[in-house]
Amino acid sequence: EAGVTQSPTHLIKTRGQQATLRCSPISGHTSVYWYQQALGLGLQFLLWYDEGEERNRGNFPPRFSGRQFPNYSSELNVNALELEDSALYLCASRGQGVETQYFGPGTRLLVL
Amino acid sequence: GNSVTQMEGPVTLSEEAFLTINCTYTATGYPSLFWYVQYPGEGLQLLLKATKADDKGSNKGFEATYRKETTSFHLEKGSVQVSDSAVYFCALPVAGGTSYGKLTFGQGTILTVHP
Numbered sequence: 541e542a543g544v545t546q547s548p549t550h551l552i553k554t555r556g557q558q559a560t561l562r563c564s565p566i567s568g569h570t571s572v573y574w575y576q577q578a579l580g581l582g583l584q585f586l587l588w589y590d591e592g593e594e595r596n597r598g599n600f601p602p603r604f605s606g607r608q609f610p611n612y613s614s615e616l617n618v619n620a621l622e623l624e625d626s627a628l629y630l631c632a633s634r635g636q637g638v639e640t641q642y643f644g645p646g647t648r649l650l651v652l
Numbered sequence: 653g654n655s656v657t658q659m660e661g662p663v664t665l666s667e668e669a670f671l672t673i674n675c676t677y678t679a680t681g682y683p684s685l686f687w688y689v690q691y692p693g694e695g696l697q698l699l700l701k702a703t704k705a706d707d708k709g710s711n712k713g714f715e716a717t718y719r720k721e722t723t724s725f726h727l728e729k730g731s732v733q734v735s736d737s738a739v740y741f742c743a744l745p746v747a748g749g750t751s752y753g754k755l756t757f758g759q760g761t762i763l764t765v766h767p
Contacts, residue, residue, distance in 0.1 A: 582759045643696040
């Protein structure tokens with residue numbers, strides 16, 4: 541069974557640009573979570589999507605947004621990039637009725 | 653809401669040494685508890701989990717027991733290897749309702765094992 545996949549693996553942008561990160565959950569999983577892991581820091585919850593809707597978001601500005609598609613894949617968009625947005629962005633998926641989340645390999649975003 | 657406190661690192665050990673990484677939690681009810689591992693340059697992998705009190709999760713020689721009396725879920729391994737060098741995260745669900753399934757993580761413990 542394929543795990544969670546994310547693309548691209550690395551992304552380099554300049555300040556003010558927009559970044560789009562993609563995530564495909566494990567087959568059958570309907571929930572997708574996004575986390576940010578900045579250098580030297582722990583994981584910060586960003587967004588939760590389930591059944592195509594945003595269910596919860598963490599303490600991040602509105603320029604962090606996303607969506608979930610009918611096939612349950614998800615996209616994270618970061619507008620007006622700032623230097624401090626440089627981080628590893630992790631996506632996780634979860635099946636219905638269970639608590640275990642499975643993570644993808646992450647997208648490493650570098651903002652210059 | 654639920655929270656987790658993880659021992660601060662980094663932890664440096666010699667190969668074949670015994671490992672303990674402490675994790676304590678505060679929670680309403682008895683949520684599942686998790687240990688995740690992050691190898692250098694990679695995402696998180698589920699290492700083990702326990703879903704109820706007194707459960708012992710185990711995987712790859714690692715073990716952790718869900719102890720409600722001490723609200724702890726310490727990670728142990730009897731004999732570490734160089735390949736165990738990674739960052740280890742303790743985690744549990746935040747709560748139900750709109751936060752269902754959302755995990756809160758400890759700050760992570762960096763483990764380095766020397767030959």
